[in-house]
Amino acid sequence: MPTTSAPTTHRWTRQEYHALADAGFLGEDDPVELIEGEIVQMSPQNTPHAVAVRLARRVLQRIFPGDEYLVDEQLPLALGPDSEPEPDVSVVEGNPRDFLEEHPASAVLVVEVADASLQFDRTRKRELYARYGLPEYWIVNLVDRHLEVHRAPTDDAYAETTVHSADDAASLRNHSVAVSDLLP
Numbered sequence: 001m002p003t004t005s006a007p008t009t010h011r012w013t014r015q016e017y018h019a020l021a022d023a024g025f026l027g028e029d030d031p032v033e034l035i036e037g038e039i040v041q042m043s044p045q046n047t048p049h050a051v052a053v054r055l056a057r058r059v060l061q062r063i064f065p066g067d068e069y070l071v072d073e074q075l076p077l078a079l080g081p082d083s084e085p086e087p088d089v090s091v092v093e094g095n096p097r098d099f100l101e102e103h104p105a106s107a108v109l110v111v112e113v114a115d116a117s118l119q120f121d122r123t124r125k126r127e128l129y130a131r132y133g134l135p136e137y138w139i140v141n142l143v144d145r146h147l148e149v150h151r152a153p154t155d156d157a158y159a160e161t162t163v164h165s166a167d168d169a170a171s172l173r174n175h176s177v178a179v180s181d182l183l184p
Contacts, residue, residue, distance in 0.1 A: 011037030014084050035124055037082040043116040049088075051184035052113040052140050056089045059182060060109070063175050064091050069108065077110070078103040079132045085125065088113045088140075107134055109172070115142040122148075127156040136172075140182050147179045 012020075017034045020026045031042040045053075053073060060071045070092045076084045077092075084103065089111040092104040110129055112121040121139050129137045130153040137158065139148040145166050150158035162170070166183055169176045 009038075011082060012039060013037070013081050014078060015081075017084060033086050034082065034084040035128060040120075046115065048142055048184040049113050049115055052142060052182060053088045055184065056111050056113065056138075056140060056182050059177055060089060060091055060111075063173055063177075064108070067095075069093055070096065070104075076103040077107060078105045079128060083128055083132075085128065087111060087125075106132070109136045109138065110134055111138045111140060113140045113142065118143050126150060126158065130154065130158050131156050138170075142183070145183055147182060 012034060014034060017026075017039065020039075021028070026032060026039075031044060033040050033042060057071055057073050064071055072090045072092060074086050074088060075090065076086050077090060078084055087107070087110040090104075090107040091109040092099075092107050094104070098104075112125055114121045118139075118141060126137060126139075130150070133153050135151065135153065137150040139150075141148055147164045147168075147170055149162045149164065149170050150160070152159035164170045164179045166180050169178050171177070
């Protein structure tokens with residue numbers, strides 16, 4: 001009798017993921033991200049989510065000077081060979097032409113705006129960002145209307161987590177960020 005093996009899942013590399021897009025299997029506007037070898041379909045953005053993304057970007061652009069940092073909105077980060085998340089907002093050190101050959105492989109800060117994606121952002125995304133040493137990860141939590149700040153990455157987790165209510169402020173690079181400025 002022939003030996004059979006249990007079914008396995010194909011884990012995609014970033015290179016294969018880009019080849020799928022180049023071949024037309026993934027469109028530029030398809031709401032997908034490559035997370036740890038899996039092509040994950042993201043929920044469409046509702047209006048409050050889109051407003052919160054714009055608010056976060058506006059706040060961060062005031063803190064991070066444009067001649068040293070890029071404050072990107074939903075652009076890819078190349079995290080290892082099998083992950084290419086597109087955080088809602090990221091702060092990347094450098095200038096646009098620094099990334100002609102490859103997407104940024106790190107960020108000073110990543111921000112996810114979470115409503116339907118809250119559990120995913122608190123688990124898979126947090127673990128991924130910590131594993132690649134991203135020093136600060138914020139979740140603008142639209143469900144509970146607060147800001148979750150994760151700092152000091154260690155392995156697959158962050159050593160420091162604080163939660164700031166809508167009436168609070170969070171500190172960032174000697175600046176105070178009113179949580180209400182991030183919430184729609």
